Amino acid sequence: MSQPYLVLDDVSRIHGSGDLAVPALIGANLTVQRGELVAVMGPSGSGKSTLLNLAGALDRPSSGRVLIDAVDLSALSARQLAGIRRRKVGFVFQDFNLVPSLTAAENVFLPLELDGLPLSDCRLQADQALAEVDLDGVGDRFPDELSGGERQRVAIARALIGERSLVLADEPTGALDTHTGDLVLRLLRDRCDTGAAGLLVTHDARLAAWADRVVFLRDGRVVDTAVASDSDLPLFQVTP
Numbered sequence: 406m407s408q409p410y411l412v413l414d415d416v417s418r419i420h421g422s423g424d425l426a427v428p429a430l431i432g433a434n435l436t437v438q439r440g441e442l443v444a445v446m447g448p449s450g451s452g453k454s455t456l457l458n459l460a461g462a463l464d465r466p467s468s469g470r471v472l473i474d475a476v477d478l479s480a481l482s483a484r485q486l487a488g489i490r491r492r493k494v495g496f497v498f499q500d501f502n503l504v505p506s507l508t509a510a511e512n513v514f515l516p517l518e519l520d521g522l523p524l525s526d527c528r529l530q531a532d533q534a535l536a537e538v539d540l541d542g543v544g545d546r547f548p549d550e551l552s553g554g555e556r557q558r559v560a561i562a563r564a565l566i567g568e569r570s571l572v573l574a575d576e577p578t579g580a581l582d583t584h585t586g587d588l589v590l591r592l593l594r595d596r597c598d599t600g601a602a603g604l605l606v607t608h609d610a611r612l613a614a615w616a617d618r619v620v621f622l623r624d625g626r627v628v629d630t631a632v633a634s635d636s637d638l639p640l641f642q643v644t645p
């Protein structure tokens with residue numbers, strides 16, 4: 406089997422210190438191959454967002470190692486981490502995180518623009534990315550001129566634009582109706598099928614069924630994994 410694209414090796418993250426220390430993630434091990442979509446499930450506060458932020462180089466572990474494409478992130482400066490995020494990682498959040506003063510196309514090509522790509526190339530790639538999510542022709546509209554489902558598809562286009570091959574989604578369908586939620590999941594699934602590695606945080610077993618595997622967290626620990634195509638996901642009825 407090829408080298409995993411994402412590796413979490415015995416990763417712990419303690420927020421705060423002293424009496425206020427919260428062990429949000431404890432000794433987590435996880436690998437995701439290109440082509441694979443892994444769902445992360447667990448009760449509120451179990452460490453799902455913490456894990457996702459570490460996987461996407463938005464946060465650093467208190468101990469353990471995170472590797473993206475065989476690069477150990479602990480060896481990198483803040484500037485180098487920002488470069489990895491811009492080039493390799495796509496994030497999709499529940500609240501879309503679009504910049505309201507930028508058009509749909511400008512939101513989508515923001516990571517490329519920050520990376521110094523000429524604006525004409527940025528626009529071309531943004532239009533292609535918008536077309537991929539079935540949003541041809543909306544590039545010049547602002548987020549408040551789009552529906553919730555369209556905004557989330559813009560966010561997906563931004564997460565998928567360029568070469569980025571690690572796609573991280575935190576409750577990406579939370580605010581969407583079932584039909585649009587399924588569309589968003591299909592886009593994520595397609596991107597993984599064409600070679601990206603994906604992590605999907607969700608509370609919804611129906612959405613987790615789009616993944617290849619499900620990792621269950623409880624109190625900051627990985628307590629179980631399951632093959633997602635087994636329709637009877639154990640939800641949180643796992644033994645500690």
Ligand SMILES: Nc1ncnc2c1ncn2[C@@H]1O[C@H](COP(=O)(O)OP(=O)(O)OP(=O)(O)O)[C@@H](O)[C@H]1O
Nearest residue numbers: 420421427428429448449450451452453454455456
């Ligand atoms: N910046 C922070 N400072 C202190 N504690 C934090 C911080 N971020 C998260 N925590 C704590 O770490 C634990 C894990 O939080 P996390 O957000 O990863 O859980 P989650 O599983 O994503 O929860 P939810 O499903 O409610 O979003 C929780 O106890 C949370 O209160």
